[in-house]
Amino acid sequence: MDRRSFIKLTAITGTSATLASCGNPENQFIRFLPDEDIVPGVAVWKPGVCPLCAAGCGLTVRVMDADADVMRDGQWGIVRIAAAKKLEGAAGHPISQGGLCARGQAAIQVTYHPDRITQPLKRSGDRGSGQYEAISWDAAIAEIVQRLNALETAGTQRALALLSRGRTGHRAVLTDQFLSRFGARGAVTYQLFGDDVLRRANGLSFGREQLPTPDLANTRYLLSFGADFLGTWNSPVAQAGSFGHMRQGRPGIRGAFTQVESRMSQTGANADTWVPVNPGTEGVLALGLAHVIMAASLHPASAAGRAGAALDGWAGGLANSAPAEVERITGVAAARVERLAREFAETRPAVAVVAGPPLAHSNGLFTALAVNALNALVGSVEQPGGLFFTPQVNVAASSKAGGTAAASGASIEELAKGALGGDVPQVLLVDGANPVFTTPKAWRVRAALGKIPYIVSFSSFLDETSILSDLILPDHSFLEGWSEGAPESGSLSAVLSVAPAAMRPLYQTRATGDVLLEIGRQLQRPLNLPWQTFDEMLGATFAALPSATADVDAWTDAQAKGVWTGTVPGALVTGAAAAAPAAAVAYAEPVFDGDAGQFPLHFLPYPSSAFLDGSLAHLPWLQEMPDPLTSAMWSSWVEINPVTAEKLGVADGDVVEVASGQGALRSAAVLSPGIAPNVVAMPVGQGHQSFTRYASGRGENPVELIAPVTDSATGALAWAATRVKLSRVGPPDGRLILFAGGTREHLEEHR
Amino acid sequence: MARWGMAADLDRCNGCGACVVACHSENNISTVGDEQASRGRAKHWIRVERYWEGDFPDVRLKFRPVMCQQCDNAPCEPVCPTYASHHTEDGLNAQVYNRCIGTRYCANACPYNARFFDFFNPSWDKPLQLQLNPDVSLREVGVMEKCTFCVQRIRGAQLQARTEDRALRDGEIQPACVQGCAAKALVFGDLEDPESHVSRLARSPRGSKLLEDVGTQPAVTYLARATQV
Amino acid sequence: MQPTAVPSNDGSDIALLPGQVSGVFTTARPTFGAAVDDFLNRRPVYEQPLEFPHNIHVGKEIACEVCHEGVDKGPKAGIPGLRTCMICHEAIATDRPRIQQITAMRDKGLDLAWQRVYGFSNDDHVRFNHAPHIRNKVECATCHGNVGEQTIAQRNVEHTMGFCVNCHNERKASIDCLTCHF
Amino acid sequence: MTQPSGSKINDDLLRPLFHTSWRFFLLVAVFGGIVALGLSTWMWQARNGYGITGIKWPVYWGFYITSFVFWIGISHAGTLISAILRLVNAGWRRPVTRCAEAITGFALMIGATFPIIHLGRPWLAFWLAPYPSDRLIWPNFRSPLVWDFFAINTYLTGSLLFLFLPIIPDFAVVRDKSTGLRRKIYGALAMGWRGTPKQWHRLETAMQIMAVAIIPVAVSVHTIVSFDFSMAPVPTWNTTIFGPYFVAGAIFSGIAGLLIAMALLRKFLRLEEYLLPLHFDNLGKLLLVMALLWGYFVFNERLVTYYGNEPAHMAVFWRTQSGTFAPLYWTMVTCNFVLPLILLGIRRFRTITGCVIASIGIVIGMWLERFLIIVPALGHKYLPYSFGIYRPTPPEIIIASATFGAMCLLYVLFAKTVPIISMWELKAADHLPAKHPHSTAKEQRLGDSHA
Missing domain, CATH: 2.40.40.20 (Barwin-like endoglucanases)
Incomplete structure (x- = not known):
């Protein structure tokens, strides 16, 4: 037995006194009066929204009675609560359609995690030591207000910064409003596996700067460049569902699937044909296919329109991308390039997707544009079985945010560089991001955060970033407060997920949205945000949307179902903004860090x-x-x-x-x-x-x-x-x- | 009397593992931690087996979800000295925790290795226990546990149907793994009803049983992944 | 329950943050003695927080399910908490000291910590559901004795498996193990 | 050299009963300590959970079941051999039978504890017994484990009876030679033995009946133990040969165990005049035959598997033949076949020392054999995803080793309280017709060569 298990055993034995109460909670404990009436043993199903990724899957939460240990007035006791018991995919939700991924199933452990932060905390030890002491909400909010007032007094509002995971939806609009009305710079968003390259490419190719929704259910040939769409990319639940339909949902028709990547992903494991390719050359293969298609006159170069024009040499039939040349660069045999091209062009409908490692190179944008052009060439954009863009509700407009939209913020790299170079933000709010863990060492984010005198985190856990914070204002878990999602992808029609709390908060936590609104009200120059509470903001959006059910308004309907889906009123549609690229993009060899001889x-x-x-x-x-x-x-x-x-x-x-x-x-x-x-x-x-x-x-x-x-x-x-x-x-x-x-x-x- | 069965379409299954976590969540399966997991004590009533075929670059990977196959001719049943493992009228291989004295003979006899033993008392760091499903027993040290086809959901649906004085509808009962599967790779239902979805899939030419030649007569049909040239 | 250190993955102890619940929930018996008691089917004697007069309430012809409200809805009958008491006693018999006592508790936000009289231990692995029994017209008294003659409910019917199976046999209900044990 | 006469027999064989040396206390302390360690380890296991062992998914049986089969195997030496020799009236058996039968009793008791030690919930072990319960639930009579329960109980009862009956006259001798409490105890054990012709006649008849009855029981016990494996659809378990294979293996290991015990007794209790080289020679020959038989069964079992060429079976086959378990496998073959063949097959080596060395090898080899039947197959069933390797942990090793201590302790106590050689049978031999001249000559020669 090693030390660890010994400690575990002693811990278990040591807690046996408290265990005595587990079997018979009534034994020694004080019972508090429950906050609600619960019929014991009877399950109630409530809607929810999965918070773990941006896919925004709808949940059905099973709620039943349970006895919880709680502290009230400094006294531990037991109270009967209505507790979430299981998360399931909401059957009527256009994204999840009854299914849920492994991560979503496990999301319930976020709420019941033993190391969750249960109340506002103020740092009491050195930064990073993890030593905190309890502080009341009033005191905590007063502390931030005082800090922000100081910035205001000094006229240095720009020294307030906010770091987030780049969420879409109302939370992002609220923080943007907060920042811009205060006069701060825009929110810094960062995700390690973010899809910024693909969004930019889609903007350039199709005028839609967002993630695509491949219509897998209706396609007959799927060509994927590195996209782990069944595992981790974009909207895996929706994609797994439609992929299943593509395989076995249509009598007599089974869609074929080819995956191009250098390491077999979980998605690649399901491919009929798996094509390994040299890292960073996926775009060359895409152009090679386009070359063959154009050379065989299967589709004219002009069919690709704007998406084709974004690429250098497209109109000329991509003379440099002949199969032999493609073989030299990518390592994919010329004959296979020919065959893939013919399959892709001749099977209708067909769709190509690109994401993940192919775009994580110095030439990522080129690769994304190349695949986009390939889709456009065979006419697979906004066609059944092709690539779609889920209509987006302009949340800022629908929630009647008013004011000025915040300018897009700096990148985390720039923030760190600034902080280390003297342009130090005086107050940093951290909402959900953990850049200390997910940024390259060379950006020195941890050191940069160390320069910032005051960091406030809304995290529920002490992660590498929030442990650096001076004040922690824990958010509710997604089951304890209003949860929302504005899926960027996964459905052919517009979707907004929303759900009221499925259970009462277990601890002294507060919804971050409400906390921001409260701070905004208490500042010496109140921010005059147009809502008093976060759910008021949500209500404003849904009131602006058409109801899916005849005799109920959209807001009531959405709360009951956990989702709104339908046609977005014209005024609320997010504009198709991005313009075509100024200059056509050409293939550039990917740049790798490290000498090939030393690091092979x-x-x-x-x-x-x-x-x-x-x-x-x-x-x-x-x-x-x-x-x-x-x-x-x-x-x-x-x-x-x-x-x-x-x-x-x-x-x-x-x-x-x-x-x-x-x-x-x-x-x-x-x-x-x-x-x-x-x-x-x-x-x-x-x-x-x-x-x-x-x-x-x-x-x-x-x-x-x-x-x-x-x-x-x-x-x-x-x-x-x-x-x-x-x-x-x-x-x-x-x-x-x-x-x-x-x-x-x-x-x-x-x- | 019904005969519960399942069909797993390997052409739909993409190996994501949602069923594994769904099962943990529904059935109060405790996690054992790294130290015990490294000693082979992890409990996964359903697992997604994966097998490599061929070598780089012509390599393929096969996924196959394996849970208790609820055999008609189950090797686990006759060997149990206390009837902890026994056959119910609706064709389930019941595991009655009360009767289990922990000989582990059933697990040895199971050709699918679908049975898991509680080597220690299951434990949950507080307050993770608030999530526990009150409809499912908490096992204790020394008993064998395994996939039950979510019998609590079967009994719940039967009760509901009887209360409403109607027959069970096909697809009304969904074990947690079936319910959670986004790809709809798993189908559950009554094999006695020739019109049920699962019966139709069980008759599919793509269908086969796992380790058919061991003679266990499993209730789970695997629909082979189609091959494309 | 004071916050204590919990073992972390790398062997060092992480101090709990303020407000975090410590401890482990397990199916293990707290003590060896408790295990022996369970093995020998000896049940500890509980003391109820209040001598609740079942006889008076039943005498006033208040049906069981009025307070044990879950009984015909689902598995658990439920032991009513103070909220249930106060539905009536906000107005009725407010002059009695015991009622004043519970009203004071309610005002302090405390509930009555009732001790369970019936019920199965965890390793009986019984999933008993009240509702179908009520629907099939099993009298409460069949399993719980005549509570109308008791103050504090007494366990005067032993819920052994034989007791259940006999009745199931008589009423031709299923006696398959998976009817109750899962 | 002739057999000692009556009074010398009494003196020699009763000496340990009436004279206690410090050696006895030392032995009891050492072996008692080992047993106490084993017991406390088991209590620890029962309290903390089975997880302290190396058992895991999917290898759910390991050291304990190996030890179970091993000890049940050891138990086959005594009663079975003694019964057979008694039935064929082999004169040389007389000094050997009692210490052999004692082995049976103790080995069975030890073996029978393992199914309880190995239970996840040992406090419910009584559910294996058919007793009328208010739930009207009986054990599952289809389960080989329940058959084990009956087979072992029957064999244990029979063996103890078979051991006890012929001690009665010797108890009477002790009774007559002692006083006080001891006289009372031995008096009770002697059950009123007066040595009347009627009593002698009844004893002989009872022994005859027991000898006949115990043989099929003994054969059935290990056949039934083998059913624990052959009834389960595990690759290489599910075979018809296991019954006779296990019985042969059991007798094999049993004789080896007996030889070791005899050599130790001979040395420690100074019984050189009773346990003669002849006995070792004869049992050595028997051991040689069993080694050949065992070799045949192993070869047969492997051949059938190889010829069947079932992938799952072949996977286990190769794992033992040339894979992970090959070192253990070839050690087993060496210990069980090569070594006995050399030491016992060549007359020059078939000395007491030779026999003991071979026996020690065989005991080790047979323990390995059971391990190699159980563990490789369980870790290598049909679905490769669930393959696993079992490694024992200290608690298992302690408990399994402690049973050897238990065996020694029981044996020491037995030798202290009961004449380890049947005195009356030795004396009875004096009245038998003269032995075959040839055998006398041979005894002579062997005795000389080993004096």
């Missing part, structure tokens, strides 16, 4: 199926869920091709060191036949230094190896553009925990 392998960090960018690593169900490809639980690992491994003398499970120009880490090797020999891949998500008892100190964070290479056009982080070297350190040491034993179904006769 491409490093591919990818969003883990369980934790996405690591923001879900604190949920024990997801920690213990076997990874779809490796069956790993509670650990991190490095995937290597067996051939490469043999060359390096690495066996399955060995501890290896992966080093880039930025740093090095040690992890266990997993030999995987689904990865190109010149690539090593590693899931992002583990390696937290501080993120609750379940994630802290577990595994390695591959972001630490990522070099600060950015896409040249958009400035987005090119997280797949780092080169590394790999060496064996030692034999397996138990750091890799696998659920499965064998990896091949057919038992070999001889070993």
Whole structure:
């Protein structure tokens, strides 16, 4: 027995006194009067919105009675509450359609997490020490108000900054309004696996700066460039549903699926044809296909219109993208290029999607534009079985925000650079983002945050960023307050998800929206935001929308169903703004950090199926869920091709060191036949230094190896553009925990 | 009397693992933590098996969700000395925790390795226990547990139908894994009813049973992933 | 319950933040003695917070389900809390000391910490559902004795499995294990 | 060398009963300590949960069931051999039977504890017994574990009876030679034995009946133990050969155990005049035969698997033959086949020392055999995703080892309280017709060579 389990055992024994009350809670405890009437043992189903990613899936929450330990007036006791018991995909919701992904299923643990922050906290120890003391809401809000008033008095309103995950919907509009009315700079948004490149490309190609919605259900040929649309990208639940329909939902018709990528993702595992390609050259392959299609006169170059014009040499038939040349660059055989092109052009309808690693290179925008043009060439835009754009409600307009829209903020890189260079924000509000964990070391975000004198976090957990904060004002969990979602993708018609609280707050938390409104009211120069509460803001939006049910207004209807869907009134449609690019974009060889001689392998960090960018690593169900490809639980690992491994003398499970120009880490090797020999891949998500008892100190964070290479056009982080070297350190040491034993179904006769 | 069965369409299943977590959530399956997981004590009533075929670059990956197959001729049943593992009238392989004394013989006899043992008393860091489903027993140390086809949902739906004085509708009962599956790869229903969705799928030419030659007569039909040239 | 340290993943102890609930919920018995008691089917003697006069309430012809309101709706009959009491006693018998006592508790936000008299222990693994029994016209007294003659409810019917199975046999209800044990 | 006569027999064999040396206390303390350690480890396991063992998904049986089968196997030496020798009236058996039968009793008791030790909820072990319960639930008579319960109980009862009956006259001797409390206890155990012809006649008849009856029981016990495996659809378990294979293996390991016990007794209780090289030679020959038989069964089992060429079976086959378990497998073959063949097959090596070395090898080999039947197959069932490897943890090793201590402790106590060699049977031999000249000569020679 190791020390850890010994402590665990003693902890269990030590708490046995409290356990006595578990079996018979009545035994020694004070019972508080419940806040609501609950019929015991009877389940009630309430709508909800999943908060874990931007997909905005609708939930059905099963609510039943439960006995909770609570503290009231400094006294612990038991109270009967109506507690959420299970999350299920809402059947009538256009995105989730009754389904829910593994992460969504586990979202309930956010609410009941033992390490959730239960009340406002004020830092009492050194920054980063995690020592906090309790503070009342009134005192906490007064403290922020005083800080902001000081900025106002000094005339330095621009020294207020806000860092968020770049959420869409009402929360984003509210924070924007708060910032712009205060006079601060725009919100800094950052997501490691953000889709800024793709949004920009879609804006350039189609005039829609948003994520696309591929109509998988009706397509007959799907060509995906690196998009993990069944696992982690965009709206996986909606996409998995329509993918299932594409495969077996139409009698006699089964859509074909080809995946182009250098490491087989969970999505790629479902492909009929899996095409490995050299990292960063996916766009070349797309142009190669376009070349063949145009050369064979299957579709004229002009069919691609604006999307084609965005690319250099398109009108001339892409003379430089002949199959032989494509083979040289991408490593995909010329014959295969020909065949893929014909399949894609001749199977109708067909659709191509691109996302993920192909866009995480210095030439990401080019790649996205190339695939967009390919779609446009075969007429797959806004056609059944093709690429759609979900109509978007202009939330700022619908909620009658008024005022001036905030200017888009700086990037996190610029914020950090500024703070280190003397342009230090005096007050930083952090809403949901954890850039300390997800930014490359070279950006020095942690050091930059250290310069900021006052940081306020709305986080529910002490993660690497919120542990630096001076004040924590914990938000409700999504089940305890109003939850909303403005899905950017996943449905052919416009969708807004909204749900009232499914249960009362367990703790002394407050909805961040309401807190911001409260601060806005208390400032010496009140901000005069047009709403008193966050739900008032939501109500304003839904009142402006047409009701889906005849005799109920849209707001009531949406609250009951958890969703509004329908046609957006013209005035509220988000404009198709972006203009075509000024100059056509040409292929530029991807730039990689690290010398190819010294660092011979491409490093591919990818969003883990369980934790996405690591923001879900604190949920024990997801920690213990076997990874779809490796069956790993509670650990991190490095995937290597067996051939490469043999060359390096690495066996399955060995501890290896992966080093880039930025740093090095040690992890266990997993030999995987689904990865190109010149690539090593590693899931992002583990390696937290501080993120609750379940994630802290577990595994390695591959972001630490990522070099600060950015896409040249958009400035987005090119997280797949780092080169590394790999060496064996030692034999397996138990750091890799696998659920499965064998990896091949057919038992070999001889070993 | 019904005969509950399931069909798993491997052409729809994409291996996402939602069923695994849905099952944990519904059935009060405790997580065991890293140390115990590394010692082979993780409990997953349903798991998504994955198998590699071929080598780079011509490599394929197969997913297959495996849960208790609720065999008609279940090897786990005769070996249990206390009838903890037994067959119900509606064809379920019941696991009665009360009667289980922990010989683990059933788990050895199960060709699918679908049975999991509670090596310690399950525990939840407070307040995670607030999530526990009151309709499902909390197991204790020394008993065997496994997929029940969400019998609590079956019984609940039967009760509901009887209260409303009607027959059960096809598709009315959805175990947690079926309910959560976004790809609709899993279908649950009554195999006695030839018109039910699951019966029709069970007769599909793509259908087969897992380890058919062991003779267990499982209630789960796997619909093979179609191949495309 | 004071905030205590909990073991973190790397072996170091994380101090709980203010307001966080500590402890572990397990199906383990708190003590060895409790395990032995359970094994031998010995039930501890509980003391109720209040000597509730069932006889008076039943005597006033208040039906059981008025207070045990879950009984015909779902699995649990439910032990009524103070809120239920106060529905009537806001107005009725307010001069009695006991009523004044509970009114004071209510005003302090406290509920009555009733001790369960019936019910199964966790490792009986029984999923008993009241509603269908009520629907099938099983009298409350069949399983709970004549509560109308008691003040505090007494456990005077032992809910052994034989007791349940006999009745199920007589009424031709299912005696499959999975009827109750899941 | 001739057998000692009556009074010397009494002196020699009753010496341990009446004279207690410090060695006895030392042995009791050491073995008692080991047993106490094992028991406390088991209590710890019962209290904390089965998780302290190395058992895991999908290898749900390990050291405990291995030890169970092993000890049940050891138990086959005594009663079975003693009964057979008694029935064929082999004269040389006389000094051997009692210590052999004692092994049976103790090994069975130890073996029978393992199914309880290995239970997840041992406090409910009584559910294996058919007793009228108010829930009208009986054990599942289809389960081989319930058959085990009956088979082991029957065998244990029969064996103890078979052990006890012929001790009665010796108890009477002790009674007559002692005083006080001891006289009372032995008097009760002697059950009023007066040595009348009628009593002698009844004893002989009872022994004859028991000897006949116990043989099929013994054979059935290990057949039924083998059913624990062969009834489950686990690759390489589900085979018809397991019944005779297990019985042969059991007798094999049992004789080996007996030989070790005899050698120890001979040394410690100074019974050189009673336990003669002849006995070791004869049992050695029997052991050789069993080694050949065991070799045949193992070969047969492997051949059938190989010929059947079922993928799942072959996977387990190769795992033991050349994979993870190959070192253990080839150790087993060496211990159980190669070593006995050399040491017992070549007359020059078939000395007491040779027999003991071979026996120790066989005991180790047979323990490994059971391990190799159970563990590789469970870790390698049909679906490769669920393959797993089992490694024992210290608690399992402690408990499994402690049972050897338990065996020694019981044996020491037995030898202290009961004449370890049947005195009256030895004396009875004096009155038998003269032995075959050849065998006498041989005894002579062997005795000399080993003096």
